[in-house]
Amino acid sequence: MIPNQQQQILLASRPSGKPVKENFQFEQVSVPTPSDNEILVKTLYLSVDPYMRGRMSSAKSYVEPFKLNEPIHGGVVAQVVESKSDSFKVGDYVTGMLGWQEYSIASKKTVRKVDPELAPVTTALGILGMPGLTAYLGLLNIGNPKEGETLVVSGAAGAVGSIVGQIGKIKGARVIGIAGSDEKISYLKDTLGFDDAINYKTTDNLRAALKTACPNGIDIYFENVGGEIADAAMSLLNKHARVPVCGAISSYNKKGGEDLGPRIQSYLIKSSALMKGFVVNDYSHEFKDASIQLGKWVKEGKLLFEETITEGFESIPEAFLGLFEGKNLGKQLVKVAEPAE
């Protein structure tokens, strides 16, 4: 039964600094009707990701800003409930970038099918989706870890960081993670097999702790967080070190002029180091091969993953805000509805 009305979440105002609940507005709107070649899908799982903070600002970035008073968009796993397309039938699972709403219109241009037999459908938003591809493509294209090298990853217990570290281990690197709770530290060391992990929140001198954990210096620093953690890592780079810059979550909520740290030019010269920013779409021509490899490793049990799932459409803003408190272990998702049989 498809209802007439549904909920959606609009961007009510642009955050100044840290986002707050008031930036989001719940609306009751009609459930739309698909036209020819379109489908109506029901949102099952919704992904909240740090990069979305950037789209809430009006500043030019690598993706368009969200528009005010329009629904926020993000990664979604949904199920087809009405089809006017030859490509999909009712009951199919799909994934794509859709609005924060309970029902959406989609088409084969905007979503792709997900096979629930291959892996749980939520992995399309995590290890087999954008975060997995981001970890794989950024680490291998820019970081290029070699046997015996030292890889440090920040945000190590997050959706991207936890995969980066495990791929580093597969490639034979010594892997050190930085994360923000003792639970996360145990997860990294005991479950994921990281060589060492540092809780930056309880460490007095992060640079000294990193230096101890990396007696041979740092060959690759995979950057997810920026800020003082990055400052410490940058000062310990080895000759010809590589720094894939994936995220800088600590700076996303800072206002202009607030995110100051040691300038890093001298570190880069001293170590002839390479630092490169990227977004996953820079490597879209490699998505297919990367997905196959990630799927293989998951099946072989070489890549483990964790999901933190909050329940209910109304919990979306809170789940998003929690990202900046470091609340999630692995991929943060919101479960909006149960799949139909």
Place this chain on the structure above:
Amino acid sequence: MIPNQQQQILLASRPSGKPVKENFQFEQVSVPTPSDNEILVKTLYLSVDPYMRGRMSSAKSYVEPFKLNEPIHGGVVAQVVESKSDSFKVGDYVTGMLGWQEYSIASKKTVRKVDPELAPVTTALGILGMPGLTAYLGLLNIGNPKEGETLVVSGAAGAVGSIVGQIGKIKGARVIGIAGSDEKISYLKDTLGFDDAINYKTTDNLRAALKTACPNGIDIYFENVGGEIADAAMSLLNKHARVPVCGAISSYNKKGGEDLGPRIQSYLIKSSALMKGFVVNDYSHEFKDASIQLGKWVKEGKLLFEETITEGFESIPEAFLGLFEGKNLGKQLVKVAEPAE
């Protein structure tokens, strides 16, 4: 006539912040006698370079720190005055890394011959030497300028920057220089043919001036200076921009914790930009080809160069200190003696 005594300059103390004359000490010492396979050379020209500041500190860097109470070493053009080597005869010109002293012992392991017929011998310390190779190899390997792209170079009137800009023009880029005096600005625009040049000392808002000079954004920022000039350039990078990091002269005299600026991770992500530190020796396998190409361009009149030459051994410290005041146009040299006929 070879004297018995000569002058040399020792590192008397390590600079704390900006170097001062008192960091240097003049000594009278004996002129040494060459052993078998060695030569005695008379210093004619001596190169003073910003990177030498790094060697005056005790911190680990890409080259060994100078030792206290020992002669400072740097690039030198000298003439053989006594030879016990089959490879050199009296009167030959040579270049290499030698002490700041009037006479030195050398061998074919430490110096190479310079042909005074090909180009003035001073070019071995400038456009056909380390600064020329640095400009060529850093710009082409990391910056990779393409027809129609925008190249911004800081320290643009210096030994490296002036060559970077001219090679950028040869490669078809639009070239904007940043320098610190109106004389330098005229030189860049009127003599070297830069498309535009900005005097950062007389510009109220450097970022706005850069934005105006680069209506299509910045594709390559060749970094020689660091500091606020770099901050402004980094904020204007285009998608897939490249930043060769050659020097950061504005930070060399800062004490620990003083060189703060906006963290740049977000800029790098936004533009998927690459930033890479380098030293010329990273590309030593390309020295030969690069030297040939540089020599060709000089002969064809496509690469012009300027030298600022102070006279007399006693002027060495002052010439070195002047680098940090931006006093030099092009390569800063010290002429220590006239060549013999």
